[in-house]
Amino acid sequence: MSNSRVLEVLPPDVEPCCPPLSERPFTAEEAERTARMFRALGDPVRLRLFTAVASHPDGEACVCDISDVGVSQPTVSHHLKKLKEAGLLTSERRGTWVFYRVEPSVLAGMGQMLTPRAA
Numbered sequence: 335m336s337n338s339r340v341l342e343v344l345p346p347d348v349e350p351c352c353p354p355l356s357e358r359p360f361t362a363e364e365a366e367r368t369a370r371m372f373r374a375l376g377d378p379v380r381l382r383l384f385t386a387v388a389s390h391p392d393g394e395a396c397v398c399d400i401s402d403v404g405v406s407q408p409t410v411s412h413h414l415k416k417l418k419e420a421g422l423l424t425s426e427r428r429g430t431w432v433f434y435r436v437e438p439s440v441l442a443g444m445g446q447m448l449t450p451r452a453a
Contacts, residue, residue, distance in 0.1 A: 356450050367421070371444065374420035379403055380413045384422060387434045394426075394435040 360368065375381050386400040402411045414434060418424045422435045 355400055355447055365394070368447070370420045371422055371440070374416050376421055377413065377416075379409070380417055383410065383413055384417055384436070387423060388436045388441065394433045396431045396433050398431055 363377050375384060382403045383400055386403070387395045390399065397410070397414065398444060401407055403410065405413075414423065414425075414432075421437055422440050423438055425432050427433075
């Protein structure tokens with residue numbers, strides 16, 4: 335049995351956050367949205383939490399599965415809240431646990447934005 339899974343890069347009904355950097359200058363709104371995402375990922379603990387959720391085998395991770403990043407549980411909760419506020423994660427409470435998932439368009443949108451336009 336294989337443990338590999340196929341990730342859908344960008345669902346057809348989801349618009350990426352911003353155009354590629356080489357396409358045109360960002361509008362003020364696009365720049366603010368993009369800066370908020372990169373600012374949130376600029377913290378090493380937040381980046382570790384984000385990658386823990388993004389790489390979790392089930393496509394979502396319980397806070398109990400991703401809390402081992404070298405900081406206290408209240409600090410983990412603070413950083414997860416910042417990632418949600420930046421639009422990078424969504425969450426769902428199930429009983430006493432909160433499950434986090436990467437927002438569908440985030441990875442694809444950020445990748446598209448950083449990919450140079452074809453010559």
